[in-house]
Amino acid sequence: MIQVLTSGVLPSQTLRAMIESGQITATAPILPAQIQPASIDLRLGSVAHRVRASFLAGQGRTVAERITEFGMHEIDLTRGAVLEKGCVYLVPLMEGLALPETVSAVANAKSSTGRLDLLTRAITDGGVEFDRIPAGYTGPLWAEICPRSFSVLVRPGMRLNQIRFRNGHAALDDAELMALHASDPLVDGTPVISEGLGFSVDLRPEKGDLVGYRAKPHTGVIDLDRIGVYPPAEFWEEIHTDRGQIILDPGAFYILVSREAVTIPPAYAAEMAPYLAMAGEFRVHYAGFFDPGFGHRAAHGAGSRGVLEVRCHEAPFVLEHGQVVGRLVYERMAEVPDLLYGADLKSNYQGQGLKLSKHFRMD
DSSP states (O other): OOOOOSOEEOOHHHHHHHHHHTSEEESSOOOGGGBOSSOEEEEBOSEEEEESSOOOOOTTOOHHHHHHHHEEEEEEOTTOEEEOTTOEEEEEEEEEEEOOTTEEEEEEEOHHHHHTTEEEEEEETTOOSTTEEOTTOEEEEEEEEEESSSOEEEOTTOEEEEEEEEESOOBOOHHHHHHHHHHSOSBSSOOOBSSSEEEEBOOSOSSSSEEEEEEOSSOOOEETTOOSOBOGGGTEEEEEOSSSEEEEOTTOEEEEEEEEEEOOOTTEEEEEOOOOGGGOSEEEOSOOEEOTTTTOGGGTOSOEEEEEEEEEOSSOEEEETTOEEEEEEEEEBSSOOSSOTTTTSOOTTTTOOSOOOTTBOOO
């Protein structure tokens, strides 16, 4: 049994040890490319269940039992299959867990998944929250997938979400975060620190007037295995402004960028905090994990902007330059990982600015 000696987010070397010990299981061998500095990518299994509605298993119930209640039909993914916009699917993941009593986990969509407005959440047997796995959980993992803007073609083994493990309490309080910024600056300006590091939206770019993209409502299918091939203009409308403000349309999905260039020191990880109603009539973020080394000089970075995946809700909403739209919660790593984002791994988004997912050509 792995003896985790230090509280914090578990690093890549510990994740490998958990795989070796059977605390992280899989129906097919876990690939080295799945292991990230502070998480493991999760892979889709071979079938998808179209269900009538999103659900949680609930205490004492299994996901499989609930599928018999809400399932509509089963789809074979082995030759590739389209998950259609506006529908809800459940896919068993290849990975499962047998966690120690002190280790909990949290899942989140990968960056490219979030930038496609592809709502992907992990659920578990007995689960009462999305993306949250309690300490000591033993059992399978499932991905709930709901394409919101684009229909997508998926196959077994595709990696749409990821899981991060934590031993005990790891989050920094505001005083600790301020001290960390003083010793190793986390943003390129004055930090806004209140229950995490605040970040704001950039609607006054240094060059030009392109501030974001809005998903078009009627598009073709995106094959998630095809990288750098889709013309952005077929799927996205450019958002231009010289006024430092835009009006978000209800139901529309936007790609914007943070004003701040963020860094994550190697001994820390971060997660974008969930949307709060007090921020306005919109939600920011689907993909919330920031890995050790993101934007940091130790990983050849000089600060990286955070891409904002924004969906407006019931009412049109005026978003203005510099408006605080969310916050990053920093956590200690149990150890510095033996991989860093942008240094030891091919990282599509190190040093990023305003950028669509890797599936689109950025000429």
